[in-house]
Amino acid sequence: ELKVEQNPLFLSMQEGKNYTIYCNYSTTSDRLYWYRQDPGKSLESLFVLLSNGAVKQEGRLMASLDTKARLSTLHITAAVHDLSATYFCAVDIRNNDMRFGAGTRLTVKP
Amino acid sequence: DAGVTQSPTHLIKTRGQQVTLRCSPKSGHDTVSWYQQALGQGPQFIFQYYEEEERQRGNFPDRFSGHQFPNYSSELNVNALLLGDSALYLCASSFRTGISGNTIYFGEGSWLTVV
Numbered sequence: 001e002l003k004v005e006q007n008p009l010f011l012s013m014q015e016g017k018n019y020t021i022y023c024n025y026s027t028t029s030d031r032l033y034w035y036r037q038d039p040g041k042s043l044e045s046l047f048v049l050l051s052n053g054a055v056k057q058e059g060r061l062m063a064s065l066d067t068k069a070r071l072s073t074l075h076i077t078a079a080v081h082d083l084s085a086t087y088f089c090a091v092d093i094r095n096n097d098m099r100f101g102a103g104t105r106l107t108v109k110p
Numbered sequence: 111d112a113g114v115t116q117s118p119t120h121l122i123k124t125r126g127q128q129v130t131l132r133c134s135p136k137s138g139h140d141t142v143s144w145y146q147q148a149l150g151q152g153p154q155f156i157f158q159y160y161e162e163e164e165r166q167r168g169n170f171p172d173r174f175s176g177h178q179f180p181n182y183s184s185e186l187n188v189n190a191l192l193l194g195d196s197a198l199y200l201c202a203s204s205f206r207t208g209i210s211g212n213t214i215y216f217g218e219g220s221w222l223t224v225v
Contacts, residue, residue: 004152043216088153095165096204097166098155098202102151
């Protein structure tokens with residue numbers, strides 16, 4: 001059975017600090033997505049990673065993909081309060097059939 | 111350019127009833143996927159429609175069914191509602207199955223409460 005595991009599930013950070021969220025998955029896939037979800041809202045696409053070694057950056061967030069290790073990371077640099085949200089990774093197992101992790105609930109405190 | 115639109119946004123149903131949720135994909139997209147997101151959990155894949163046919167299905171019972179219309183819009187039907195069906199139902203649209211790299215867009219979702 002396919003597993004997509006994120007850790008940590010809960011993360012409380014101080015503003016200005018750095019941290020990394022990890023996403024491990026158990027199947028072969030070369031497409032991985034990161035989404036952000038604010039409370040009561042839908043999913044906002046952050047990154048689409050399409051190949052081994054892919055790295056993408058947007059603002060204070062940077063995502064990478066290692067398909068051999070079946071691992072993706074989402075690195076947060078100098079966190080700010082506006083980054084508080086739940087972050088999901090999702091593995092595309094077949095034709096946009098995505099399997100999501102449980103999510104990492106990030107709280108950034110002043 | 112309208113994004114993915116879903117209706118209704120909120121609804122309350124009684125156990126045993128039936129519900130229909132609707133989704134219009136983003137302009138130019140032809141593939142619609144449905145996900146169920148229970149409170150505090152990640153979305154779970156229900157099924158996907160392309161060319162008016164169900165192409166893939168997740169681990170959901172037959173009470174969950176769907177349809178895609180010629181204009182690419184889609185419906186999700188749930189029969190014999192259970193309390194456990196209470197969740198946010200998300201519609202995702204994309205362009206063609208099997209094409210790498212296309213961004214998948216989600217609608218705002220339909221909040222279903224079963225009482």
